[in-house]
Amino acid sequence: MCAKIDNYPEVCYILIILQSGGICVSDCGGAILLGASEMGETYQAQFEFVPAKRECATVRHRIAEIAARVSLDQQSLSELVLGVSEAFSNAVRHGSCIKGDKILITVNASSDEITVELYYRGDGFHHRLPDCDEICQLENGGLGRYIMYSVIDEVDYNFQLGFTSIRLVKRRNRESSQI
Numbered sequence: 001m002c003a004k005i006d007n008y009p010e011v012c013y014i015l016i017i018l019q020s021g022g023i024c025v026s027d028c029g030g031a032i033l034l035g036a037s038e039m040g041e042t043y044q045a046q047f048e049f050v051p052a053k054r055e056c057a058t059v060r061h062r063i064a065e066i067a068a069r070v071s072l073d074q075q076s077l078s079e080l081v082l083g084v085s086e087a088f089s090n091a092v093r094h095g096s097c098i099k100g101d102k103i104l105i106t107v108n109a110s111s112d113e114i115t116v117e118l119y120y121r122g123d124g125f126h127h128r129l130p131d132c133d134e135i136c137q138l139e140n141g142g143l144g145r146y147i148m149y150s151v152i153d154e155v156d157y158n159f160q161l162g163f164t165s166i167r168l169v170k171r172r173n174r175e176s177s178q179i
Contacts, residue, residue: 043069043109048102051092051120059088059105063116070109073173079151080170084116086144087166095122095164113153113171124159 043066049055063084067077084105091103097120104119135146148155154169 043107045107045109047105047107049088049105051095051097051101051103053089053092055092055103056085056088060085062105063107066107066109067114070111070114072109072114072170076170076173080114080116080168083148083152083155083168083170084118086147087116087118087168090144091118091120091122091164091166094125095120096162097121111172113169116168116170117165118168119163119165121162122164123162124157124164 045062045066047059047062049059060081064077064081067080072080088103088105095103097103101121106117106119108115135143145155148168152168153171154167156167158165158167
């Protein structure tokens with residue numbers, strides 16, 4: 001049931017929970033599981049990334065690969081990848097990572113929704129959706145949270161003991177899946 005697509009240098013554990021109650025665990029260097037989504041399975045993956053801008057493209061590819069396995073419609077897929085990319089970029093830019101730290105990303109995907117959580121060293125901050133006046137006053141950048149709240153169905157932050165977690169939930173666009 002496990003099929004290897006690409007080799008990535010990061011550690012990757014992928015867990016597939018079968019409807020029959022069986023479990024397949026893979027420590028296969030970034031493999032993505034194939035064929036399970038047709039059977040209504042749930043994908044669970046965990047990745048660790050160095051907190052560096054150069055990792056953004058790899059994060060986007062990983063999320064897109066998993067979302068494609070559960071046949072997420074194209075609009076929802078694009079919005080999910082954009083939202084996760086913004087969350088990762090913000091973690092790199094604004095987090096408090098020290099040498100040796102990693103950004104942990106967990107993914108739970110089913111045919112109805114995908115939940116992506118990022119966990120990294122970083123202090124809490126005011127995370128409400130910025131209003132129009134605040135957006136208009138920005139000189140460069142600063143739109144990451146606004147973009148996330150615009151394209152992701154649920155955005156939840158949690159701050160504990162000098163660490164930040166952000167949970168992003170993207171649901172299938174029912175209108176697109178009917179086409």
